[in-house]
Amino acid sequence: MCAPKDIIICGNQSKAEEFVKKVQGKKPAFVCVIGNTETAKIPGISAAGANPEFTDYTPAADMELLHYGKCKVIDGVPVTPDGIPTPAIITMSALELAEMPIFVVNGGCRVLPFTPYFEVGGTPGGDVRTGKAVENPKEVFEESFLLGKNLAKTVDYLVVGESTPGGTTTALGVLLALGYDAEGKESSSFPQNPHDLKINVVREGLTAAKADGKQIRGVLDAVAVVGDPMMPAAAGLVAGAALSVPVIMAGGTQMAAVLAVIKGMKPEVLKNIALGTTRWIIEDKQSDMISLVAQSAEVPILAVNLDFSESKYDGLRIYETGLVKEGAGAGGVSVAAILGSNGTITCRSLLEKIDENYARILDLEE
Amino acid sequence: MCAPKDIIICGNQSKAEEFVKKVQGKKPAFVCVIGNTETAKIPGISAAGANPEFTDYTPAADMELLHYGKCKVIDGVPVTPDGIPTPAIITMSALELAEMPIFVVNGGCRVLPFTPYFEVGGTPGGDVRTGKAVENPKEVFEESFLLGKNLAKTVDYLVVGESTPGGTTTALGVLLALGYDAEGKESSSFPQNPHDLKINVVREGLTAAKADGKQIRGVLDAVAVVGDPMMPAAAGLVAGAALSVPVIMAGGTQMAAVLAVIKGMKPEVLKNIALGTTRWIIEDKQSDMISLVAQSAEVPILAVNLDFSESKYDGLRIYETGLVKEGAGAGGVSVAAILGSNGTITCRSLLEKIDENYARILDLEE
Numbered sequence: 001m002c003a004p005k006d007i008i009i010c011g012n013q014s015k016a017e018e019f020v021k022k023v024q025g026k027k028p029a030f031v032c033v034i035g036n037t038e039t040a041k042i043p044g045i046s047a048a049g050a051n052p053e054f055t056d057y058t059p060a061a062d063m064e065l066l067h068y069g070k071c072k073v074i075d076g077v078p079v080t081p082d083g084i085p086t087p088a089i090i091t092m093s094a095l096e097l098a099e100m101p102i103f104v105v106n107g108g109c110r111v112l113p114f115t116p117y118f119e120v121g122g123t124p125g126g127d128v129r130t131g132k133a134v135e136n137p138k139e140v141f142e143e144s145f146l147l148g149k150n151l152a153k154t155v156d157y158l159v160v161g162e163s164t165p166g167g168t169t170t171a172l173g174v175l176l177a178l179g180y181d182a183e184g185k186e187s188s189s190f191p192q193n194p195h196d197l198k199i200n201v202v203r204e205g206l207t208a209a210k211a212d213g214k215q216i217r218g219v220l221d222a223v224a225v226v227g228d229p230m231m232p233a234a235a236g237l238v239a240g241a242a243l244s245v246p247v248i249m250a251g252g253t254q255m256a257a258v259l260a261v262i263k264g265m266k267p268e269v270l271k272n273i274a275l276g277t278t279r280w281i282i283e284d285k286q287s288d289m290i291s292l293v294a295q296s297a298e299v300p301i302l303a304v305n306l307d308f309s310e311s312k313y314d315g316l317r318i319y320e321t322g323l324v325k326e327g328a329g330a331g332g333v334s335v336a337a338i339l340g341s342n343g344t345i346t347c348r349s350l351l352e353k354i355d356e357n358y359a360r361i362l363d364l365e366e
Numbered sequence: 367m368c369a370p371k372d373i374i375i376c377g378n379q380s381k382a383e384e385f386v387k388k389v390q391g392k393k394p395a396f397v398c399v400i401g402n403t404e405t406a407k408i409p410g411i412s413a414a415g416a417n418p419e420f421t422d423y424t425p426a427a428d429m430e431l432l433h434y435g436k437c438k439v440i441d442g443v444p445v446t447p448d449g450i451p452t453p454a455i456i457t458m459s460a461l462e463l464a465e466m467p468i469f470v471v472n473g474g475c476r477v478l479p480f481t482p483y484f485e486v487g488g489t490p491g492g493d494v495r496t497g498k499a500v501e502n503p504k505e506v507f508e509e510s511f512l513l514g515k516n517l518a519k520t521v522d523y524l525v526v527g528e529s530t531p532g533g534t535t536t537a538l539g540v541l542l543a544l545g546y547d548a549e550g551k552e553s554s555s556f557p558q559n560p561h562d563l564k565i566n567v568v569r570e571g572l573t574a575a576k577a578d579g580k581q582i583r584g585v586l587d588a589v590a591v592v593g594d595p596m597m598p599a600a601a602g603l604v605a606g607a608a609l610s611v612p613v614i615m616a617g618g619t620q621m622a623a624v625l626a627v628i629k630g631m632k633p634e635v636l637k638n639i640a641l642g643t644t645r646w647i648i649e650d651k652q653s654d655m656i657s658l659v660a661q662s663a664e665v666p667i668l669a670v671n672l673d674f675s676e677s678k679y680d681g682l683r684i685y686e687t688g689l690v691k692e693g694a695g696a697g698g699v700s701v702a703a704i705l706g707s708n709g710t711i712t713c714r715s716l717l718e719k720i721d722e723n724y725a726r727i728l729d730l731e732e
Contacts, residue, residue, distance in 0.1 A: 100519070102516060116471075153395070
């Protein structure tokens with residue numbers, strides 16, 4: 001199923017090859033949807049920040065890193081509680097090598113970046129345990145859909161990623177609310193995936209919604225009850241663009257929930273979509289992205305075959321032990337950079353650039 | 367200087383032809399920068415709204431019209447005190463014929479549209495009479511510059527317009543503050559241009575700034591004292607994009623002030639810029655766009671040769687008497703639609719589409 005080259009293909013081989021043929025040598029734009037959810041502040045849920053309260057800053061800081069090569073809302077860069085730096089370092093390196101344009105969409109953030117960003121009517125997300133996670137998913141989906149249609153007129157294709165701490169828990173929420181077999185299949189930025197905690201948190205939210213008399217009649221209801229504000233924005237954006245151009249959804253298991261939303265709203269665009277992620281996600285023993293995606297649609301998964309064991313730096317080599325894995329579109333942007341380069345960008349040249357940026361950002365001696 | 371065809375060229379003929387050659391047959395994106403200023407609420411200053419207080423709604427309503435073919439923040443469409451409809455009807459018709467993508471940038475609005483829009487750090491503008499018109503032009507210029515650089519990677523070229531009631535007064539302010547010979551040369555949406563009122567208002571602002579000890583040391587200081595929040599956003603956007611692609615600045619005499627800001631910040635990009643406007647502006651006896659532009663740089667002016675005397679509707683025919691004239695990028699977007707169409711879009715087909723949209727929007731019998 002997976003061959004040892006720059007891009008690993010998972011799932012239906014011929015659909016994947018067909019998709020690759022459509023985008024090879026083409027120039028995409030990267031759109032990153034950012035969101036905050038109070039869910040990320042539940043202790044033990046998210047490692048996308050040095051501590052739970054800090055996760056509010058991670059999406060904004062990631063976007064600043066991608067625009068300026070440094071953060072403004074925080075000193076340094078976002079790190080996990082163990083001090084491992086944000087995967088946005090991978091994204092920025094791939095964007096730089098490919099000279100790919102970047103646009104930010106505010107799904108709903110408490111802390112906003114000092115960069116240009118699109119507003120699409122979103123607001124920050126609530127704690128899923130309340131059963132009131134997202135305020136107005138329909139409006140956000142519709143505005144984002146329109147934005148996707150407009151962006152699709154400007155580029156060959158689109159790469160849509162996300163930065164949303166706590167997002168694998170909300171993804172689990174939406175998938176469980178919709179009846180997917182998702183327990184134990186969502187990934188985590190922690191090395192030890194807190195599956196039980198996530199499941200309990202989501203169940204609490206579903207119970208609370210039921211007690212309030214709230215029924216889940218469609219995908220946007222699932223988002224409203226136990227999702228996060230990134231989801232309707234990303235789903236609308238992807239669906240609007242995929243009406244006319246191919247789209248790579250760049251992310252890990254969080255994108256499986258976005259895919260489920262798209263399937264519920266605009267199933268006709270699924271044929272124009274591929275998932276782009278990292279090897280660390282598809283090889284993760286504690287999650288199962290391939291199963292989650294397959295439950296929505298036969299959409300190809302393209303994983304960048306980055307191997308950090310040959311990095312010069314401990315902080316990057318440690319990715320090989322299963323920390324972080326993915327985020328800020330790292331995998332999908334890498335896939336797009338490689339596919340667009342006619343062979344000039346490889347996993348090797350990408351790792352060199354990542355090492356270089358890592359050293360510069362952390363002010364290390366080479 | 368000007369020939370009777372679809373596009374009238376003013377100024378240096380060979381520079382204009384060179385610019386036209388660069389963009390002919392190419393596909394641009396339209397970016398519209400919107401802003402509000404308290405200056406528009408001074409009675410007699412702006413006809414971009416049924417009454418002064420209403421001008422806060424005009425930019426948002428214009429953007430909704432361009433996205434949805436109808437407004438959301440108001441019933442109907444923006445009109446002048448005489449009931450003449452917004453020039454955004456021209457823009458929407460040209461966008462529709464050319465299938466041109468549109469993006470909105472919020473320079474600083476009090477009322478925001480129910481459409482996607484970019485934030486670039488702007489805030490609504492104050493009354494120029496206070497000498498404190500715009501809060502943070504430098505930050506807005508820089509974010510917009512970055513946005514322009516990113517947008518330039520996605521399209522052949524950019525058309526940048528604006529919707530800012532009161533904007534000819536703030537344009538006069540910036541030009542006078544910078545020592546331009548601008549008195550009596552700014553256009554107006556009123557049929558009788560209130561030159562004296564505008565000059566007095568601006569002088570009051572310059573006097574107030576001086577009394578506060580504020581000196582004007584550069585173009586962004588002029589914007590801060592007597593400009594409006596559209597200016598730093600539009601100037602940054604144009605300058606960032608024009609580093610690598612051609613840009614049509616779509617607007618009337620307001621764009622002369624934006625051009626002056628660009629000249630002060632990034633003079634090296636002026637060679638990649640043309641002004642796009644309407645015949646009503648360049649033929650206006652009560653203003654002098656050609657002189658205002660020439661004082662900044664030898665930048666070609668391309669004016670769409672729309673003639674509404676053959677429209678089916680009184681509300682459009684009246685444009686020929688000198689009302690409204692320009693706005694929401696009407697002229698420049700029309701120029702771009704014609705230049706990109708290889709002859710399929712003409713002033714005649716554009717007028718047919720405008721008549722059709724006018725009838726639909728105002729719910730008239732054909």
